[in-house]
Amino acid sequence: MIYDTGQLALKDAGLGIEDIDGIVVAANDQFDGRSISVMMASGPTGGVDRDIMSTPSASEHAFILGALRVATGQFRTQLVVSWSPTEVSSMAEAQRLGADPYFHRALPLDELSAHALQASAIEQALPDARVAAENVTKKNRDQGRLAWPDAPARPAAGPMRWPVTPAMTSAPVMGAVAMVLAAPDFIAERGLRDVAWIDGMGWATEPSFLGDRDLATAPALAAAAGQAYAAAGITDPVTAFDLAEITDATPYAELLAYEALSLCPRDQWAARSADGSFARGGKLPVNLSGGVLTWNPVFCTGMIRIAEVANQIRGRAGRHQVPNARRGLAQAGSGFAMQYQSAIVLSKAARTKGAQVEGAQVEGTRP
Template sequence: MPYKVQPGVIGCAIRPAIGGRDRSLEEVIYDTAQQALADAGITIEDIDGIVVGCNDQFDGRAISVMMASAAVGGVGRDIMSTPSGSEHAFILGALRVASGQFRTQLVVAWSPTEASSIPEAERLGADPYFHRRLPLDELSAHALQAAALEHTVPGLHDVAATVVAKNRSHGDVAYPDPAERPAPGPARWPLVAGSTTSPVTGCVALVLATADFITERNMQDVAWIRGMGWATETSFLGDRDLGSAPALRAAAEQAYAEAGITDPLTQLDVVEITDATPYAELLAYEALGLCGRQDWAARAGDGTFARDGRLPVNLSGGVQTFNPVFCTGLIRFAEVANQVRGHAGKHQHPNARNGLAHGGSGFAMQYQAAIVFGREQGAQA
């Protein structure tokens, strides 16, 4: 690892769908942070610093981190915030541990549905002179990307439907109670009803620590960060080729190089992809080196990425099962960390030792991140 200290994930709390109005957002955040600390077997007194991923537009208030400081335990403790994406909060927390300046970090992100219109909240992040006047929200950007892909890959609509079916079947295992499932998302051509999922309130937290802290506490179930990569594309859609994902390709190359991954199909055991749409998942297959677009139909049809396939993708059900919009990326990280730790519950993959997590957010996956987790400290795949 090219870091001074190799970070490891020692605790996770994933709450991808929180129903009811009996708890305030502050209480939800507090509960989730406490669950992650309990999973790690420590208390807030053991935490040196905190990073939160929160977005003022989604929260419907200014400077959301101020509201959350007490709930996450930030009073009198070093705390930072990133509003761009929940996956960026994890990267920042991991880098703080890797620098050797912190022994532990608590990373928390949330995504409420209290804003009267999530599309309107999303539009505030768009270019004010061109895109905001369209009006452009994230679903519209995903639809434009889907249209670009359908133009270049014949028959992709049916392949996308197969991807949705795979992830929904995985979600049936991970979250078997049908009452928990949200409604299908709206259609935006060529995205049809059922190819997206309506937003829900969700929250997620992870605890990271240094190797010496982990050794001192004799912790066994650790997901070591073996490689990280992240990159960003320009925000102006007219300057991008929506039928490709160069930022994700760059992020994956960085993460793979650090982790010693040369053949992800044989060296990885599980993968989680931020599948805001099935087209986003297919594009990620290519950028992550899992499958070229010429083989999308074949791999979707032969079950390569299904539960019992060669490389299971989105055993949690992914965003197709629950869509807490702002924290879907960090949930993917937590899901793979739990798989490696053996803490994934109903959807645990047997002997998952190495996993890849993809975080994609923004308009047509503007922000991209890839993390390789491993059960062995510093081991190459």
């Protein structure tokens, strides 16, 4: 799966592995069931006798690291690959091992439990948040059926965590994602035109100890968005984008992202989620791909949001393509209650001499 996905991305970019200077991979050792899973990935990604690095924190961090490596001038191209298997006997138990080791690891705390704690904090802070969350759930489910008509509904099975319902999240599936990053001079040299430029990106992390956080807010995402917007020269996010992809591990996570990304204040969540502002045909379509509620390869979901926006900019998003998409926003939230936050701005036209995305291929399992 890792080999096939990487090869599809290279083919989509019109390149071969000999054109790649370095590789960045992202995988979760607990999900993989092995220590230092990058060693297993060196062969299928093409990393033998080639510079290769790993980011075990989140898939989107691999994308950011790859872009930074190109920006240093030491590399002209990077292949970025992330994967997420489901063979572990208990996904919840594997996730628990990534929790704070002194307090939280002793609890039956997985990522869904942390998302549920965040959802309850949001409902406590905003009485009509549940109505807005239900609207977001319907929007993403409907858009997912349009984008992937053959994808079965995969509501999470087993015990739920209040107030999250089975429809508000989806069962994990096996999946992988790969993207090719390249420097402007490489693009010019090869005469490649079908690219998406990185206008700006930002990332920030919140404390791992949930008791040190206000779970009804997302300050790390606000900081990451500020970095990305400043780099991209964006002063009015509401009108700046043709589409956005947000990591909707639950609809509450998407709502919180609206606020932190300066797309919609929380007192308008219910109204905007009901009037179609963030649906297909609205002012800013969000998660036309169906988001995580449609496909949930857990460790890959953040980078898939970036790949989805890149393919929109490149005109390769298939059934859910936005006509003449010029600029898009990708938000990646990973870890316990969106602990890791990233924001990426991609555009059709080059604004600065940064790295750029020239080939993107998302490959998920089909039941």
